[in-house]
Amino acid sequence: MSTISVRNVTKKYGAVTAIPDLSLEVTKGEFIVLVGPSGCGKSTLLRMLAGLESITEGEVAIDGEVVNNMMPRQRNIAMVFQSYALYPHMTVAGNMGFSLKLDGADKAEVAERVNEVAKILALDSLLDRKPAQLSGGQRQRVAMGRSIVRDPSVFLFDEPLSNLDAKLRVQMRAEIKSLHNRLGTTIVYVTHDQIEAMTMADRIVVMNAGTIEQVGAPLDLYDQPANRFVAEFLGSPSMNLIDGTISDSGTVVLGSGLELPLGASLRAGAEVTLGIRPEYISLSDTGGMKVRCMVSVIEPTGPATILVVEMGDEKVTIEVTGRVAHRVGDFIDIWMAKEHCHLFDTSSGIRLDQ
Amino acid sequence: MELRKNLFCYLMVAPALLITLALGIVPMVTSLWWSFLDYDLIQAETAGETFVGWRNYQVVLSDQRFVTSLVNTVVMTVMVMALVVALGLLLAHVMNAKYRGRAIVRTLICAPWFVPPVVAAAIWVWMLDTDRSPINALLMDWGLIDGNLRFLTDTTDAGPLSLPLASVVAVRVWNGLPFVVIFLLAGMQSISRSLYEAASIDGASLIGRFRYITLPLLKPVLGVIVMLLLITGFGHFEINFIMTGGGPQDMTNVAAVYAYQQAFNFFRFDYASAASGVVFLMTSVICIFYIRAQIRKDK
Numbered sequence: 222m223s224t225i226s227v228r229n230v231t232k233k234y235g236a237v238t239a240i241p242d243l244s245l246e247v248t249k250g251e252f253i254v255l256v257g258p259s260g261c262g263k264s265t266l267l268r269m270l271a272g273l274e275s276i277t278e279g280e281v282a283i284d285g286e287v288v289n290n291m292m293p294r295q296r297n298i299a300m301v302f303q304s305y306a307l308y309p310h311m312t313v314a315g316n317m318g319f320s321l322k323l324d325g326a327d328k329a330e331v332a333e334r335v336n337e338v339a340k341i342l343a344l345d346s347l348l349d350r351k352p353a354q355l356s357g358g359q360r361q362r363v364a365m366g367r368s369i370v371r372d373p374s375v376f377l378f379d380e381p382l383s384n385l386d387a388k389l390r391v392q393m394r395a396e397i398k399s400l401h402n403r404l405g406t407t408i409v410y411v412t413h414d415q416i417e418a419m420t421m422a423d424r425i426v427v428m429n430a431g432t433i434e435q436v437g438a439p440l441d442l443y444d445q446p447a448n449r450f451v452a453e454f455l456g457s458p459s460m461n462l463i464d465g466t467i468s469d470s471g472t473v474v475l476g477s478g479l480e481l482p483l484g485a486s487l488r489a490g491a492e493v494t495l496g497i498r499p500e501y502i503s504l505s506d507t508g509g510m511k512v513r514c515m516v517s518v519i520e521p522t523g524p525a526t527i528l529v530v531e532m533g534d535e536k537v538t539i540e541v542t543g544r545v546a547h548r549v550g551d552f553i554d555i556w557m558a559k560e561h562c563h564l565f566d567t568s569s570g571i572r573l574d575q
Numbered sequence: 576m577e578l579r580k581n582l583f584c585y586l587m588v589a590p591a592l593l594i595t596l597a598l599g600i601v602p603m604v605t606s607l608w609w610s611f612l613d614y615d616l617i618q619a620e621t622a623g624e625t626f627v628g629w630r631n632y633q634v635v636l637s638d639q640r641f642v643t644s645l646v647n648t649v650v651m652t653v654m655v656m657a658l659v660v661a662l663g664l665l666l667a668h669v670m671n672a673k674y675r676g677r678a679i680v681r682t683l684i685c686a687p688w689f690v691p692p693v694v695a696a697a698i699w700v701w702m703l704d705t706d707r708s709p710i711n712a713l714l715m716d717w718g719l720i721d722g723n724l725r726f727l728t729d730t731t732d733a734g735p736l737s738l739p740l741a742s743v744v745a746v747r748v749w750n751g752l753p754f755v756v757i758f759l760l761a762g763m764q765s766i767s768r769s770l771y772e773a774a775s776i777d778g779a780s781l782i783g784r785f786r787y788i789t790l791p792l793l794k795p796v797l798g799v800i801v802m803l804l805l806i807t808g809f810g811h812f813e814i815n816f817i818m819t820g821g822g823p824q825d826m827t828n829v830a831a832v833y834a835y836q837q838a839f840n841f842f843r844f845d846y847a848s849a850a851s852g853v854v855f856l857m858t859s860v861i862c863i864f865y866i867r868a869q870i871r872k873d874k
Contacts (some may be wrong), residue, residue: 271772271776272775272776273772273775273776275772292775293772293775294775294776294777294778294779294780295777298776298778299776300772301774302769302772302773304769306767306770306772306773307773308770308773308774308787308788309792310791310792310794319774319777319787320777320778323778323779324778325775367773369775371777504599537832
């Protein structure tokens, strides 16, 4: 278990700045997930932690020791790659024991440790196979086994589940999480999948364009997004965002002329974006703000139904449990839970306190 | 439909097959046939060509000059193969690395490829001329030698090894290197970068990464290269012939040059064919291994 400190780190590729100035503290044994869209710099940051990319400016310290100039092997980290990067010419046992072999451990010791880890990951019957003879999920487990064998102080995961099918991904998500509970090793995990981030992380770091948008526990980020980007990025279906202005009476007037009793303390005339998650809009009277809309899309998912309704010119997504009797084209009333409405400054995207 | 598709495929390969048949198979079979005849060009008009069985083989194999040329063939081929592979691996790394001026280095490494072996041999004969060699001048300037080295004419030997043999080997390496470098470079570029990254995280040093990743993953390519070098090396003719004509004192004589001499200096087409037959046998053994490896790979 180790701490990681990223202090004012900058990464430049020639004239292009991938990461302008980033600081982050990871505590001992924490499972931290870096999440963001493609090209947001999350993998670059992970590769800088691993020592696979140089750091242009700033410092990275593991357990208080600055590792900027250390080779990857000196950092006592292990990494699971998106492509798994298994050595195709070695058996599963060879792959898993490779780092120990390089460390000069004797054969019996390597075999013992490999067997031990293979048991944890249910790989013991596959030890003599080559990676080409394994399924995607098995390869994924070998890649994890290879990193566990070394007993590193930090695990780095670079989108490890993105090459797996949806079902296997759910299963591996649970396996990785239980592995973390069992080993307690610090994990930095990169993904673009917000569900992975929400389900696995102790803390989520939402990144965008090389900067951190918000850091916090998954549900804190979900319930209190610091800005429009985080609000939109986390959650599926994503949060409804509707532009409007604050009226003289302190209500929010949406583009369609609809007036909602929100934002009383804000300056009149301010341009705001109203945000509400699909699950906080109800089709029955739950005491929220009532609005009349027309149903334009109905998507039953089984346990829930997703509706897209037209509210003036705006399209709003609603998620309700169970099934609905409505049809496309029906006019219905919806109720928006006031306490779950968020207001963001339209131009800066920053969250506004009402 | 299937038949038409197959017909089209055969039509496409037919020209290549015909050319191979006319320029490769027919001369080869003819030569093999001649190796069993009494075929002295000077007496062929009057005495004709009679079948003599293995006699020509017995004659050439008991000729000390042929045995020497066979030893030289093997020694030179193995030396060229070992040096080309070792230098090829090194230069392929140099070509693969990223640095300023890489394009120039790549062009320089490939340059010998643009020179046909015959021209290369002629240039190097001049470069290695005892009195005019710029290499001698350079070594002299640096004070490494007192007198001119006789690169192609020194008759001092150590077993089958000698300075002329080394000189011819060097030129054959120089000329054959680019092909091997390109081959290896292609092989190296097909190795995923993430494997090297995984290996560095696993604790492999630069040499460790070469030993445990590059080398094993290049093994199939290296196998093909080694076999191709052996096959072409056993039958090699032009550089040896032009640079030294097999001399001095047969020190650089190889089987192909011996066969040429028998045929065109002494007009003994039968002995020449028998000598070629021996080379054919040697390359066939390698070919069998090569084809077997290919079949195994396809499976």
